[in-house]
Amino acid sequence: MPRARKAQVALEATPYYHCVSRCVRRAFLCGRDHVTGQDFSHRRAWIENRLLKLATVFALEICAYAVMSNHVHVVLHINQAEAEQWSLRTTVERWHQLFKGTLFSQHYLRGEPLRDIEQRKLEEQAETWRARLQDISWFMRCLNEDIARRANLEDGCTGRFWEGRFKSQALLDEQALAACLAYVDLNPVRAGIAKTPEASGFTSVRARVRQHLREAHSQPFGLFPFAGNPRNGMPAGLPFRLEDYLELVDWTGRQLRDDKRGHITEGLPPILERLAIDPQHWLYMSRSFESRFKGLVGTAFSLKTACQQLGYRRTVGLGSCQVLLG
Structure with a gap:
């Protein structure tokens, strides 16, 4: 059974993560389909542009990416320190670049006064948004959902564009x-x-x-x-x-x-x-x-340390890491 995503991310161990999303049935939904002859290569530009756009909103930096015909690779760096320095306004403004927010956040950005209880509710919500804007799962969600909607609209259909769960590897x-x-x-x-x-x-x-x-x-x-x-x-x-x-x-x-x-x-x-x-x-x-490699990648020492931090009962993938990385 796959591990929950939160059980695979430990900022104490590493801020670097490799994520991979694949199209359903590995169909050529971003390239040329050799069976039908249809060319969907223009969607690769959609993905590249969306990746770079999200990097300006999230407290995540893009270290590497490759947009292939039927899957996407991206290596992300979580910048927790940056997110913790955001002011309330910065956090709300960033969230509003992706979502509508709440009535309280909309009033706040328009400069309208909030009652004390409304202000507290907004501050609580902003802390949730701050956490999401440094979360690789939310990053991949904002990437994949946007591309899926555009592709389905172009094709005049509904249904999945991506496989249900992206793969991630922690780079230790x-x-x-x-x-x-x-x-x-x-x-x-x-x-x-x-x-x-x-x-x-x-x-x-x-x-x-x-x-x-x-x-x-x-x-x-x-x-x-x-x-x-x-x-x-x-x-x-x-x-x-x-x-x-x-x-x-x-x-x-x-x-x-x-x-x-x-x-x-x-x-x-x-x-x-x-x-x-x-x-x-x-x-x-x-x-x-x-x-x-499985979910954690690094030298044997790094791997053992990370597994202890994550509470794993055994050191997953130790053999491959020892042979290839030392």
């Missing part, structure tokens, strides 16, 4: 985070629909490469930036250098080509050495990250 440490980011960004290359990462449409790596080429060392708006290797006084961002990560993705993409299977070049990207990941294990994870 730098090794798991780097492996998952690359796995997501290389989805089109691995699927054979793009030859290079920078040619992979509707992916975060393409957006990062394009921005990097336009302006060296700059990063695209809407994505959680790369902040460099961990250090004192490190700004908010992913704990890697952008140049190292792009080199890693490019190198990995070359190894995933059919004519390069199993081949390891002499010059390994330095990020692999820093993370102490075996190159052969890295290539395996680049192909099989989603299927190989």
Whole structure:
């Protein structure tokens, strides 16, 4: 039986989560259906735009994403500290970008006075909204419901567009985070629909490469930036250098080509050495990250610690993590 989502999220263990949503019956509802010939590729832009829009509302940053023909990957960073700093007005305004709110919140935003009991009710409701706006389940709900409504309206039908439950994986440490980011960004290359990462449409790596080429060392708006290797006084961002990560993705993409299977070049990207990941294990994870690991991903030490924090009776997935991540 699947675990409740709240039992899979522990901010004490990690703020990083990999989420995957798949279309019903794995139909090509976001790409070209090879049976009917219909092309739904324009819906991939809907999803990409919606992802980036939600990132401006939620206290969640997008680390990586890939919009495929029948499923979507997104790696999210929960920014609890940001949400806790929001004022009452900021919280209400953000919620109103997605929902109508209540009569009290509508009166409040129009500047109309509230009675004491109405003010207290609004403050209680705002705390609920604050919690939801840092919740990956609510993020995925706001993504999936919007796309499903638009697609069903376009098709003139009703019913499910997505499978009922999105899959999530907690990324417990730098090794798991780097492996998952690359796995997501290389989805089109691995699927054979793009030859290079920078040619992979509707992916975060393409957006990062394009921005990097336009302006060296700059990063695209809407994505959680790369902040460099961990250090004192490190700004908010992913704990890697952008140049190292792009080199890693490019190198990995070359190894995933059919004519390069199993081949390891002499010059390994330095990020692999820093993370102490075996190159052969890295290539395996680049192909099989989603299927190989369960809900928690990290080194054996990170995994055991997280399982204790979540109250698990056993350490799920320990064997795979020990072999591939150490």
